[in-house]
Amino acid sequence: MQVTMTVNGAEVTRDVEPRLLLVHFVRDHLGLTGTHWGCDTSNCGACVLWMDGEPVKSCTVLAAMAAGRSVRTVEDLARDGELDPVQQGFMQCHGLQCGFCTPGMLMTARHLLDRDPDPSEATIREAISGQLCRCTGYQNIVAAVRWAAEHPHGAAEVDDEAVTQSAPAAPGEGRSETEVSA
Amino acid sequence: MTTAETDAARADAEAGATAPRSAAGNPIGFGRMLRKEDARFLRGRGRYLDDIQLPGMLHGAILRSPFAHARIAAIDTSAAEAHPKVTAVITGATLESLGLAWMPTLSDDVQAVLATDKVRFQGQEVAFVVAEDRYAARDALELIEVDYEPLEPVVDARRALDPDAPVIRSDVEGKADNHVFDWESGDPARCDEVFAAADVVVRQDMTYPRSHPAPLETCGSVAHMDPVTGKLTAWITSQAPHAHRTVYALVAGLPEHKIQVISPDIGGGFGNKVPIYPGYVLAVVGSIVTGAPVKWVEDRSENLMSTGFARDYHMRGEIAATRDGRILGLRVDVVADHGAFNASANPSKYPAGFFNIFTGSYDLQAAHCKVTGVYTNKAPGGVAYACSFRITEAVYLVERMVDLLADELGTDPAELRMRNLLRPEQFPYRTQTGWEYDSGDYPRALRLALDMAGYDELRAEQAERRARGELMGIGLSFFTEGVGAGPRKHMDILGLGMADGCELRVHPTGKAVVRLSVQTQGQGHETTFAQIVASQLGIPPEDIEVVHGDTDQTPFGLGTYGSRSTPVSGAAAAVVARRVRDKARLVAAAALECSPDDLEWEHGRWHVRGDPSQGRTIQEIALLAHSSLELPEGVEGHLDASAVYNPPNLTYPFGAYVCVVDVDPGTGRVAVRRFVAVDDCGPRINPMIVEGQIHGGLADGVGMALMQAIAFDEDGNCLGGSFMDYLLPTAMECPPWELGETVTPSPHHPIGAKGIGESATVGSPAAVVNAVIDALEPFGVRHADMPLTPAQVWLAMQGRPARTDIAVW
Numbered sequence: 001m002q003v004t005m006t007v008n009g010a011e012v013t014r015d016v017e018p019r020l021l022l023v024h025f026v027r028d029h030l031g032l033t034g035t036h037w038g039c040d041t042s043n044c045g046a047c048v049l050w051m052d053g054e055p056v057k058s059c060t061v062l063a064a065m066a067a068g069r070s071v072r073t074v075e076d077l078a079r080d081g082e083l084d085p086v087q088q089g090f091m092q093c094h095g096l097q098c099g100f101c102t103p104g105m106l107m108t109a110r111h112l113l114d115r116d117p118d119p120s121e122a123t124i125r126e127a128i129s130g131q132l133c134r135c136t137g138y139q140n141i142v143a144a145v146r147w148a149a150e151h152p153h154g155a156a157e158v159d160d161e162a163v164t165q166s167a168p169a170a171p172g173e174g175r176s177e178t179e180v181s182a
Numbered sequence: 183m184t185t186a187e188t189d190a191a192r193a194d195a196e197a198g199a200t201a202p203r204s205a206a207g208n209p210i211g212f213g214r215m216l217r218k219e220d221a222r223f224l225r226g227r228g229r230y231l232d233d234i235q236l237p238g239m240l241h242g243a244i245l246r247s248p249f250a251h252a253r254i255a256a257i258d259t260s261a262a263e264a265h266p267k268v269t270a271v272i273t274g275a276t277l278e279s280l281g282l283a284w285m286p287t288l289s290d291d292v293q294a295v296l297a298t299d300k301v302r303f304q305g306q307e308v309a310f311v312v313a314e315d316r317y318a319a320r321d322a323l324e325l326i327e328v329d330y331e332p333l334e335p336v337v338d339a340r341r342a343l344d345p346d347a348p349v350i351r352s353d354v355e356g357k358a359d360n361h362v363f364d365w366e367s368g369d370p371a372r373c374d375e376v377f378a379a380a381d382v383v384v385r386q387d388m389t390y391p392r393s394h395p396a397p398l399e400t401c402g403s404v405a406h407m408d409p410v411t412g413k414l415t416a417w418i419t420s421q422a423p424h425a426h427r428t429v430y431a432l433v434a435g436l437p438e439h440k441i442q443v444i445s446p447d448i449g450g451g452f453g454n455k456v457p458i459y460p461g462y463v464l465a466v467v468g469s470i471v472t473g474a475p476v477k478w479v480e481d482r483s484e485n486l487m488s489t490g491f492a493r494d495y496h497m498r499g500e501i502a503a504t505r506d507g508r509i510l511g512l513r514v515d516v517v518a519d520h521g522a523f524n525a526s527a528n529p530s531k532y533p534a535g536f537f538n539i540f541t542g543s544y545d546l547q548a549a550h551c552k553v554t555g556v557y558t559n560k561a562p563g564g565v566a567y568a569c570s571f572r573i574t575e576a577v578y579l580v581e582r583m584v585d586l587l588a589d590e591l592g593t594d595p596a597e598l599r600m601r602n603l604l605r606p607e608q609f610p611y612r613t614q615t616g617w618e619y620d621s622g623d624y625p626r627a628l629r630l631a632l633d634m635a636g637y638d639e640l641r642a643e644q645a646e647r648r649a650r651g652e653l654m655g656i657g658l659s660f661f662t663e664g665v666g667a668g669p670r671k672h673m674d675i676l677g678l679g680m681a682d683g684c685e686l687r688v689h690p691t692g693k694a695v696v697r698l699s700v701q702t703q704g705q706g707h708e709t710t711f712a713q714i715v716a717s718q719l720g721i722p723p724e725d726i727e728v729v730h731g732d733t734d735q736t737p738f739g740l741g742t743y744g745s746r747s748t749p750v751s752g753a754a755a756a757v758v759a760r761r762v763r764d765k766a767r768l769v770a771a772a773a774l775e776c777s778p779d780d781l782e783w784e785h786g787r788w789h790v791r792g793d794p795s796q797g798r799t800i801q802e803i804a805l806l807a808h809s810s811l812e813l814p815e816g817v818e819g820h821l822d823a824s825a826v827y828n829p830p831n832l833t834y835p836f837g838a839y840v841c842v843v844d845v846d847p848g849t850g851r852v853a854v855r856r857f858v859a860v861d862d863c864g865p866r867i868n869p870m871i872v873e874g875q876i877h878g879g880l881a882d883g884v885g886m887a888l889m890q891a892i893a894f895d896e897d898g899n900c901l902g903g904s905f906m907d908y909l910l911p912t913a914m915e916c917p918p919w920e921l922g923e924t925v926t927p928s929p930h931h932p933i934g935a936k937g938i939g940e941s942a943t944v945g946s947p948a949a950v951v952n953a954v955i956d957a958l959e960p961f962g963v964r965h966a967d968m969p970l971t972p973a974q975v976w977l978a979m980q981g982r983p984a985r986t987d988i989a990v991w
Contacts (some may be wrong), residue, residue, distance in 0.1 A: 004394045017317065018690050019317070020317075023315075027232075027233075028316075032231035032237075033230075033232075034225070034228075036230070036232075036398075036399070036449070038399065038400070039482040039904070039905045040481050040482045040483055041904045041905050041906050043904075043905035043906065044905060049447060054370050073226065074225070074226035075225065075226045077225075078224075078225055087224040087225070090220070090224060091216055091217070091221075092216065094216075094871065094873075095451075096220060096224070097705070097874055098224055098397070098398070098399070098449045098450040098703055098704030099220075099222075099223030099228050099447065099449070099704065099877065100221070100228075100230065100397075100398040100399045100449030100450060101398050102223050102224065104304075106224070124625070124913075125913040125914055126913075126914070128912075128913050129912045130912075131912070132905070132910055132912060133398070134395075134396065134398050134450045134877045134878070135450055135704045136873070136874060136877055136878055137876075137877030137878045137879075137880050137881035137916055137919060138877075138881065138912075138913040138916050139916070139919050140877060141913070142913065157833070
């Protein structure tokens with residue numbers, strides 16, 4: 001069957017099998033491999049992208065169901081070479097390690113901030129609770145979203161002090177005792 | 183270690199606070215630095231295995247056994263072969279004719295690539311379909327008819343050696359039982375004496391249930407055997423590309439120089455991506471058979487049901503002490519469930535991994551362990567999931583036993599630990615089982631953790647809450663890991679010594695490329711290793727390209743697991759950078775027309791001692807080394823070096839953890855309220871990355887203690903085959919982590935670093951379990967096995983905690 005949809009602002013039309021999942025459509029048919037696949041059961045959220053402005057798990061959506069709709073993927077977050085503040089926040093706060101869950105986390109975070117520009121940590125945790133990260137223990141993801149909330153226009157307005165203060169991973173913030181007499 | 187080297191380690195440790203900054207703002211040395219690799223990951227431009235598309239590429243899928251143990255009577259593939267999009271169907275019989283039906287495991291056993299005689303675990307590989315697309319390949323699996331004759335399975339590890347147990351490994355000639363190995367360590371006679379004389383002996387059976395690392399990206403491979411050049415290029419989700427290449431050469435008889443293994447960006451490893459899986463081999467066979475590149479990517483259920491699991495240790499611990507709380511001895515008897523094939527990835531002389539580090543962080547008079555490995559009708563594996571070669575199990579055992587002893591003695595568990603921890607002056611310390619701990623100040627780490635947690639206040643709060651009927655628990659653990667395997671004299675995998683190569687080249691303009699034998703699965707090597715080189719050479723880290731993960735581009739080494747990257751490969755990077763620095767000195771001396779002995783190194787520059795204005799920067803030297811400058815005899819020009827680092831010993835990171843939980847008395851639900859983690863991994867090259875590693879490991883600990891287990895029913899059906907059943911922690915289960923640090927450099931490591939990748943995964947489960955058991959004290963609960971799910975906690979409150987490794991209906 002033929003499907004037509006808008007993906008990252010551009011209209012695309014492809015012949016697909018009716019059973020084709022949206023995640024495979026964007027990855028295999030459009031080459032947008034930033035959206036990942038991580039489980040069979042809609043638990044992990046590595047495949048989160050936006051459909052008509054709402055985050056969806058694209059492993060649970062058929063490409064045919066996206067016909068006539070607007071899809072946005074992680075590749076569309078950066079504009080004119082400038083990273084979205086949530087992308088900057090993930091970098092500043094070390095909110096990613098292997099990077100596999102990151103695109104899904106970014107898409108959910110951007111959506112959250114669009115609705116709630118100043119979310120609490122608890123709100124952020126709830127927003128990403130349908131997504132798994134196996135590397136970060138989530139704390140720096142939460143911090144990254146908070147960073148983006150505090151810097152809605154990104155790093156342009158950031159001075160070094162602000163970066164240090166809002167990044168929980170900064171050395172010196174925890175407790176440290178140094179012994180160098182090995 | 184010489185004084186000069188000690189001084190160097192000290193200087194490196196101090197450099198963390200004082201490293202100069204590059205024009206780009208990065209530390210030229212140790213310190214917080216944003217990660218280089220983030221740029222591509224944030225934009226969706228990572229290149230993971232499944233992102234690879236090659237012209238004409240076909241897709242493979244594996245048919246798997248629905249039975250845990252069954253004879254294969256017949257396989258009919260005709261309908262699958264007739265599928266219009268199917269290119270090839272491969273069975274065990276096909277492979278048998280090629281001599282490829284069995285492959286060696288990393289533990290010197292063999293494993294079926296595709297089952298021939300019978301299937302030995304649910305999810306075992308039975309047939310492989312190659313088709314034009316991934317959906318068609320899966321469709322064709324449905325068309326294969328397999329006639330199974332079910333056999334009685336062996337599910338309970340503790341009964342695998344019963345005389346009447348079915349024999350799983352009928353493929354091994356003369357095999358009449360399910361025994362894999364016996365392994366002992368320590369002095370049993372001395373233990374008997376110490377235990378006989380002890381005031382108090384506490385015993386406890388405990389199971390560390392089967393778990394799975396479940397990286398978010400599953401395992402997969404793209405194999406391309408070029409029929410013209412005869413070169414095999416295999417992209418593999420591998421933590422050990424060089425080891426994989428050598429094994430392929432040995433197994434398939436392919437010439438090693440015609441094999442290129444590439445580990446692309448990897449979506450998490452945690453040990454899951456060390457072994458060689460049948461799917462990897464099948465992708466290669468598929469490419470040979472079809473003449474086209476073949477991609478195989480497993481789904482989540484395949485990942486959980488068939489690839490390297492972790493733990494499954496069934497332990498009986500005994501601890502001996504004096505009445506006043508001096509721990510004297512520890513012994514443990516283990517039944518280790520290795521599944522249907524012994525495929526665990528550990529150094530070959532250590533069949534139980536480093537489990538015999540189970541004496542932990544304490545000064546004991548005697549210790550002994552005996553580990554019996556058994557086959558069961560479950561997936562193979564055992565050493566995976568950030569376990570530092572079974573130290574996870576060891577730490578869990580000793581830290582539970584210490585808590586049980588504290589309970590028996592009526593002593594505070596923090597006080598009991600403080601009384602028995604090794605003292606700083608005892609290092610280097612040789613344990614009762616032969617490990618030589620390199621350095622540490624354990625009491626200081628524990629004091630810091632207790633102080634950060636506000637331990638006394640927590641105990642006071644607990645007393646108040648208990649009086650109100652609330653269940654609050656405080657749990658401690660103290661761990662010592664031995665990581666950085668390892669000295670090649672003692673440690674090898676399939677005969678390959680565990681040394682790591684490294685190559686460094688400084689280009690004429692002073693930019694550099696460093697080639698590693700290890701590669702990252704998220705640990706940030708592209709940043710950290712640039713910082714290591716920067717710390718030794720003074721070249722800004724943004725000017726240093728880190729190349730890794732491609733056997734054609736990098737020197738040989740055994741890979742990234744067991745927290746070995748920084749201890750081994752990081753040492754190699756420091757050594758190779760020092761060699762370049764030494765060579766730069768000769769070039770600078772030639773340029774300055776002085777003796778090399780008259781030169782002094784300041785960060786990034788050689789200058790004349792006593793006249794700092796006379797000097798050359800490393801960048802100037804790089805150009806001079808490639809110029810027409812006349813160099814002294816024996817100096818060849820250019821600025822590069824290589825090294826192979828053979829570690830003299832393991833490094834021994836350690837830490838003290840405090841966990842606070844609240845248990846709902848009505849439902850048994852556990853909420854982790856706080857988690858304080860003090861880690862000592864020596865100097866921190868990039869503190870931001872180190873803390874990220876710890877965060878992830880702490881989440882693992884919460885998951886294992888409270889949620890994760892791969893259990894089986896009595897028929898051998900896997901009960902953890904999807905993320906619906908195998909529960910992993912989300913942001914809701916994880917508290918904000920509270921980190922602290924002490925810094926005790928390793929005296930034998932070039933930059934003093936000890937490794938951090940697995941510390942928190944190793945150390946944290948015991949703290950969580952100890953906290954939950956502590957919370958349940960009003961119910962008289964001594965022990966309950968992980969995972970402490972609401973159901974298990976509720977059963978424990980009723981005085982009847984359940985086995986968690988097998989379902990008891």
